[in-house]
Structure formats: structure tokens, C-alpha cells
Amino acid sequence: MNKAGIVGGEFLLTEDQLDRIVTPEDFTDEQHMFAETTKDFVQREVLPxxxxxxxxxxxxxxxxxxxAGELGLLSADIPEAYGGLELDKVSSTLINESLSRASSFALSIGAxxxxxxxxxxxxxNEQQKQKYLPLLATGEKIAAYCLTEPASGSDALGAKTTAVLSSDGRHYVLNGSKLYITNAGFADIFIVYAKVDGKHFSAFIVERGMPGxxxxPEEKKMGIKGSSTRPLFFEDVEVPAENLLWEEGKGHLIAFNILNIGRFKLAAGCLGGAKEAIELSAKYANTRTQFGKPISSFPLIRQKLADMNVRTYVMESMVYRTSGYIDQMLRQLPGQDGISYAKGIAEYALECSINKVFATEALDFVADEGVQIHGGYGYIQEYKIERVYRDSRINRIFEGTNEINRLLIPGxxxxKAMKGELALxxxxxxxxxxLLQWMPPYEMESGEEWIAYFVQSAKNLFLYCGGLAVQTLGTKLEEEQNILALLADMMIRVYAMESAWLRTKKQLEAHxxxxxxxxxxxxxxxAEEAFEEMHRLCKTAISALAKxxxxxxxxxILKKCTRYTPSNLLATKKSIADRVLSSERYIV
Structure with missing residues (x-):
């Protein structure tokens, strides 16, 4: 077990110690200060x-x-030696979440x-950091990431852009194109991926203005309309050899590990978006009247707000749990070189993908329900919920589609299991x-006991179905996308349930x-609703694997393992909705 907590994926096998789980209730005064500074900047400088x-x-x-650069909002992840604040990852995550109300502008900063x-x-390398990072920290130079091509999206390694080292070794000649590049219209520094000699996938720092x-033109998009999205073209572009990032042939390690961080940061942005949608919807529900009373008095509207708040609570618990893991892992790396960073970031790649899928789909749910609460007004651009709905849709495509991430999670x-890193x-x-001898409980003393039972049983269900899949399909499992997606959905629910439960346990112990x-x-x-979903997912998987x-x-065996006494969730949701409508915002 690593010092940061359980290793990536080990949450399926054991439960981490509470003192190693970061929750929003653990934020320091300094972290709250960064969040308030960010929110104040958005309110005063951006929204007008x-x-x-x-x-x-x-x-x-x-x-x-x-x-934003003057306030330090661009330099949270940059080391102090290069003009940055070098904040912990929890703080930078909080900044990212707090920017979300800035809509398209938040995306420009995020990219x-x-x-x-x-x-x-x-x-x-040291020369590259000294040259570029101080400028990026202040916003004097703006950066963009260039991976996607017309013929390679999810299949990033299928890129056609090439780089050839000149005969004198002084520069690489780039030829090819990139597609859907955020910040392209005004960026100065571009991280461009190309294959050296058509074979070795590598990364380069390309500057605006280089000949060729x-x-x-700008793409006409469904949402995020205030962000720049343009294609790039490289025609014999001479990039100085010293602008090769890391080493030839190491571009895939850079690309995939940066995407891991990107997926996690995207989840933090979705969290902020969900909180805004709840606030917009709760305020509207309290002021909109029908049949002589506010629609917030109608049980179906109240249930929607409760469901929105619950998913956001779970998302928040997942995001900050993961931020704590990443922060602790990066702080204990044995070195500050590319190999160390690649291994460190990759440790929680699985959890980053889980965050990305859950958060983007949770925000879509929250935004959709927000529009429904607004009724016809939710379809009108005058109301912000309309934009939240449109802007949210791209998140399931960004940073690797949710389908690709669902294949990556069990993969x-x-x-990790094959390498001996997990005793899976x-x-x-x-x-x-x-399980052949195990008998489920019929009654328990408290809701806490049932929650703990749901979490542990959900882990058992995944392991049972995963074991059956491995035994039945062997190496062919990697070709069975439908089974992999079912296993991924089980893992996502386990991590979500446990993240919420660990946060709640900390509060029980503390207060x-x-x-x-x-x-x-x-x-x-x-937990109860996710456990029902676990039953459905397992039944679907088992029915495809046996006859x-x-x-x-x-x-x-599945029926025995999913037996429980349901609680009155309608009454519980009524209580949650009361708090949301009283505060008119997301609330715990």
C-alpha cells in the first residue's frame, strides 16, 4: 500500500482509512480563500x-x-521556481470548480x-520550464493542447501528423493537421503531437507565428460558444529541436497522463456547473406559481431537486477524495523527472476516468432536470439554465468519450492485476x-449499517461478475465491449457509493x-438506488456470460446477494428538498 492511501483500483478490495480521505469539510482557511477569490473574480470581472x-x-x-493571472488563478499548478503558486491539488481543484459559473470563459482558462x-x-526540461512557465503563469502567453486529428479522435495513436529531424539536427519539420483545438484563436503556445519519421509518437512545443x-475558421458549436475552437495546419513548420517535449517516442506517456489530469479537472468543472443549475432551479421553483401556489410546493418538483442535490453531493465527494489521492501521490514522488510524474499520475488513472464519466453524466442529469423545472422558460436563452444544458453536452465527448473511458476503466x-499491483x-x-455459504441480513439496526452493507455488497457483486467474465472469456474479454462497459458501470457505482459513505462516516465520527x-x-x-442498479447490471452481465x-x-446467488429491506426514500427525498428550497442552492 502506498503512503497516499490505497493504490489505484484497490478501493474494490478494501476500504481506505478515514484520515486519508479528503472531503470539502476538511478545506483549510487558505483553500476557502482561493475559492472566494475565484468566485469574486468571476462575479466582478467576467459575468458583466x-x-x-x-x-x-x-x-x-x-x-x-x-x-486572472494577476490574481494567481492561472498558476496554481506551476512551481514557485517558475513564477507559480505551487498549490496543493485540492486547492487547484477548488479553483477549477469555482470558475465554472464563467461558462465558456471557464473552459478557456481550464484548457x-x-x-x-x-x-x-x-x-x-529545465530550459523549457524557465522559458515558458513564467509567461503561462501570468497569462502573457496562452496555451493550447493539440492531439485530435480529422482521422484520429479516440484513437490518438493513429495520428497522421509527422515530424522529421533536419539533416543538421537543428529542427523538426512538422506536416499535418489538428482538429477541435480549444483556445486556438488566441493561443501563443501549442502542445502538438506528431510521429517522428511517421513512427515515434512525440510531443512538441510550437509557437504561434512559426512559418507554415x-x-x-472557428467551428460553429452547439454550446461553449464563447470559447475558441479551430483546426490547425502544419506545412513544413520548422520547430527548434530544443522544443521537443521530453524524448522522442514518449509522446503517448505525456498525452495519456495529461488526459488523466484533464479528465479529473473536467469533473471538478462539472461539479461547479451542477451547483449552479441547482441554484437556478431552486430559485425559479420558489418564484414560479401555478394553480395559485409556487411550483416548489409540488412533490414531483421537489423530488427533482432532491435527486439533483444527491447526485451533486456524490460527485463532490468523489472529486475531492480523488484530488486528495493525486495530491498526496505527487508529493511523495521519488523524483521530479518525466518518468516519476508519468508513474505518479498513472496511479489513479482509473479513478480519473471514473470521475469523468460519473461527473459528466451527473451534470447532464442535473441540467436536464433544471430545464424541466423551468418548463418552457428553460428553452429560452434569456434563462441561464438553457446555456448550462447546451454547454454540458460536450463534456461526455471531451478528454476521451465516455464510451472510451468505460473501456479503459476495467482494462x-x-x-494492474496482471502486474501484481492488485490482489484482484x-x-x-x-x-x-x-458466497456459496453466505447468508444476507434481513434486518439491521440503523441506516448506517444498511449503507455499509450496500457498499460492501456492491464490491462483492463487481468481483463476482468480474471473476465470471474473466473465467468465461479469458483474453477475449478485451474484445467484449458490452461486458466491459457493464463492469465499468459497476466500478463507477462502487466508487461513487463509497466516496459518499466515507465522507458521511467522517461526519458521523466528528460530530x-x-x-x-x-x-x-x-x-x-x-447507495440504495445505486445498489438496485448494481443488481440490474450484474443480471445483464451474468445472462450474457452463462446459460x-x-x-x-x-x-x-445474485438474488441472495441483493436481498435487503428498502427504506422510505420518498420521505428522505422530501427532507432533502426542504433544505434545498430553503437555502435556494446546493446544500449538505
Missing amino acids: HDEQIEKLDYELTVKLMRK HVGIGTLPIVFFG FSMG MLMK LDKIQQLQEE GKPKAVPYLEMTQVY GDTLRTHLS
Whole structure:
């Protein structure tokens, strides 16, 4: 076990210690200060210009980004030695979440500070860091990340852009194109991926203005209209040899690990978006009247707000749990070189993908329900919820589609098991023997006991189905995308349930049950409903993996393992909705 806590993926096998789990209740005064500074900047400097930003005003966006740089909002992840604040990852995550109300502008900043700047932070050499990071920290230079091509999206290694080292070794000649590049219209520094000699996938730092480097027109997008998205073209672009990032052939390690961080940061942005959607919807529900009374008095509207708040609570618990893991891992790396960073970031790649899928789909749910609460007004641009709904849709495509991430999640788990980093197969074998004799409880003393039971049983269900999949399909499992997706959905629910439960347990231990009731209620709702989903997912998987008497045996075991006494979730949701409508915002 590493010092940061359980290793990546090990949450399926054991439960981490509470003192190693970061929750929003653990934020320091300094972290709260960064959040308030960010929110104040958005409120004072960005929102008054919202309409102009949405019309794609490059000059205004750059001006505001430089103002953000003056406040340190662009330099949280940059080391102090290069002009940054070198904040912990929890603080930078909180900044990222707090920017979300800035809509398209938040995306422009996010692309700059995340996937645009971090490749140099983690994989640049000393000369590159000294040259570029101070400029990126202030916003004097803006960064962009260039991976996607017309013929390679999810299949990033299928890129066609090439780089050839000149005969004198002084520069690489780039030829090819990139597509859907955020910040392209005003960026100065571009992290570009190309294959050296058509074979060795590598990364380069390309500067605007290099001869042969050009770009196409702005894409006309469904949402995030205030962010720049343009294609790039490289025609014999001579990039200085010293602008090769890390080493030839190491581009895939840079690209995939930066995407891991990008997926996690995207989840933090979705969290902020969900909180805004709840606030907009709760305020509207309290003021909109129908049949002589506010629609917030109608049970179906109240249930929607409760469900929105519960998913956001779970998302928040996952995001900050993961930020704590990443922060602790990076702080204990044995070195500050590319190899160390690549291994460190990769440790929680699985959890980053889980965050990305859960958060983007949770925000879509929250935004959709927000529009429904607004009714016809939610379809009108005058109301912000309409934009939240449109802007949210891209998140399931960004940073690797959710379908690709669903394939990666179980794939990364199996690789860890094969390398001996996780005792996964031993645990599966042990569990299969135990379940034959195990009998489920019929009654428990408290809701806390039921939640703990749901979490542990959900882990057992995944291990049971995962073991059956491995035994039935063997190496062919990697070709069965439908089974992999079912396993991924189980893992996502396990991590979500446990993240909410660990946060709630910390509150129970710190303050006792009376003060922890709101935490318990939201965890109870999510855990019970997710456990029902686990049953459905397992039944679907088992039915695809077995037949005849063997199928009936497996389904009998599944039925036994999913037996429980349901609680009155409607009453619990009523209590949650009361708090949301009273505060008119997301609330614990």
C-alpha cells in the first residue's frame, strides 16, 4: 500500500482509512480563500461581460485571462521556481470548480492551466520550464493542447501528423493537421503531437507565428460558444529541436497522463456547473406559481431537486477524495523527472476516468432536470439554465468519450492485476467460495449499517461478475465491449457509493449522528438506488456470460446477494428538498 492511501483500483478490495480521505469539510482557511477569490473574480470581472464573451471576443477573453493571472488563478499548478503558486491539488481543484459559473470563459482558462500548461510542468526540461512557465503563469502567453486529428479522435495513436529531424539536427519539420483545438484563436503556445519519421509518437512545443503554421475558421458549436475552437495546419513548420517535449517516442506517456489530469479537472468543472443549475432551479421553483401556489410546493418538483442535490453531493465527494489521492501521490514522488510524474499520475488513472464519466453524466442529469423545472422558460436563452444544458453536452465527448473511458476503466484494473499491483484474482477466488455459504441480513439496526452493507455488497457483486467474465472469456474479454462497459458501470457505482459513505462516516465520527443527518440522508438515497442498479447490471452481465443450469445457479446467488429491506426514500427525498428550497442552492 502506498503512503497516499490505497493504490489505484484497490478501493474494490478494501476500504481506505478515514484520515486519508479528503472531503470539502476538511478545506483549510487558505483553500476557502482561493475559492472566494475565484468566485469574486468571476462575479466582478467576467459575468458583466458574459454576453460579449459568448460572441467570441478574443481580445476580451485574453484581457480577462491576464487579470486572472494577476490574481494567481492561472498558476496554481506551476512551481514557485517558475513564477507559480505551487498549490496543493485540492486547492487547484477548488479553483477549477469555482470558475465554472464563467461558462465558456471557464473552459478557456481550464484548457490553458490544465492540458495546455501541465505538459511543460510535468515533462518539460529545465530550459523549457524557465522559458515558458513564467509567461503561462501570468497569462502573457496562452496555451493550447493539440492531439485530435480529422482521422484520429479516440484513437490518438493513429495520428497522421509527422515530424522529421533536419539533416543538421537543428529542427523538426512538422506536416499535418489538428482538429477541435480549444483556445486556438488566441493561443501563443501549442502542445502538438506528431510521429517522428511517421513512427515515434512525440510531443512538441510550437509557437504561434512559426512559418507554415496556420489555422482554419472557428467551428460553429452547439454550446461553449464563447470559447475558441479551430483546426490547425502544419506545412513544413520548422520547430527548434530544443522544443521537443521530453524524448522522442514518449509522446503517448505525456498525452495519456495529461488526459488523466484533464479528465479529473473536467469533473471538478462539472461539479461547479451542477451547483449552479441547482441554484437556478431552486430559485425559479420558489418564484414560479401555478394553480395559485409556487411550483416548489409540488412533490414531483421537489423530488427533482432532491435527486439533483444527491447526485451533486456524490460527485463532490468523489472529486475531492480523488484530488486528495493525486495530491498526496505527487508529493511523495521519488523524483521530479518525466518518468516519476508519468508513474505518479498513472496511479489513479482509473479513478480519473471514473470521475469523468460519473461527473459528466451527473451534470447532464442535473441540467436536464433544471430545464424541466423551468418548463418552457428553460428553452429560452434569456434563462441561464438553457446555456448550462447546451454547454454540458460536450463534456461526455471531451478528454476521451465516455464510451472510451468505460473501456479503459476495467482494462486498467486488469493490467494492474496482471502486474501484481492488485490482489484482484485472489480476492475473486476467495469471494466465490464465500458466497456459496453466505447468508444476507434481513434486518439491521440503523441506516448506517444498511449503507455499509450496500457498499460492501456492491464490491462483492463487481468481483463476482468480474471473476465470471474473466473465467468465461479469458483474453477475449478485451474484445467484449458490452461486458466491459457493464463492469465499468459497476466500478463507477462502487466508487461513487463509497466516496459518499466515507465522507458521511467522517461526519458521523466528528460530530455525531444528529449533525450528520443531511449527509446520511443523501448517502442513503444514492447507495440504495445505486445498489438496485448494481443488481440490474450484474443480471445483464451474468445472462450474457452463462446459460442453462449454470445461469440459474448464478442468478440464484445474485438474488441472495441483493436481498435487503428498502427504506422510505420518498420521505428522505422530501427532507432533502426542504433544505434545498430553503437555502435556494446546493446544500449538505
